[in-house]
Amino acid sequence: MEIAETYLKGCFVITPKMHKDERGYFLETFNEKIFFKTTGIKNKFVQDNLSKSSKGVLRGLHFQKGNTAQAKLVQVISGKVLDVCVDLRKDSPTFGKHFSILLDCVKKQQLYVPRGFAHGFIVLENNTVFSYKCDNYYDKSSESGIIFNDKFLNIDWGFSEDKMIVSEKDKNLLTFKSLFKC
Structure with missing residues (x-):
């Protein structure tokens, strides 16, 4: 398992070693000892979630505030996404x-x-299944988010906005500057 920190401190890309033969493959998706030894981060994941989406679905940019903030370990089970996180x-x-x-x-x-x-994330292939493990439970009362097309963040989703499928909730999220008064 290879673990590499991104330019955002504490955010890591994990590449598992895949063992293949005529039967298929085997890989270890998470190993707490290796993760802690490499990153110094100790997490206990308490909630495991799956979503299935069509091409063009955009989910996010979500976060939880305060004591219910969550760390997540995310991966694609089938399909493809452009995954984005904001510090x-x-x-x-x-x-x-x-x-x-x-x-x-x-x-x-x-x-x-x-x-x-x-x-x-934005879904790039139909029938994409996305998995995320969380180290804290979901709490609707502490949920928040930033509008996906925020000009300050200037995220290139690689997808035309008129072809995106975005929930009403996500279309009405606040901008980064209005959330953080900057």
């Missing part, structure tokens, strides 16, 4: 910066998104 930690030198990565079912890479980040 919301005011004391971070990368506050307001984002990282994006193509995640698919071929490479089997994962993204570790630490607490204090917004997270979202």
Whole structure:
């Protein structure tokens, strides 16, 4: 398993070693000892979620505030997404910066998104199944988000906005500057 930190401190790309033969393949998607030894981060995942989406679906940019903030370990089970996370930690030198990565079912890479980040993705293939493990339980009362087309963040989703499928909730999220008064 290879674990590489992105330019956003605490955000890691995990590439598992795949063992293939005539039967198929085997890979270890997470190993707490290796993850802790490499990153110094100790997580206990308490919730595991799946979503299935069509091409063009955009989910995010979501986060939870306060005591219910979540770290996530995300991966694509089938299909492909452009996955994006945004650093919301005011004391971070990368506050307001984002990282994006193509995640698919071929490479089997994962993204570790630490607490204090917004997270979202756009689906690039039909019938994409997306998995995310969380280290804290979902709490609707602490949920928040940033509008996906925020001009300040300037995220290139690689997809025409008129072809995106975005929920009403996500269309009405606030801008980064209005959330953080900057």
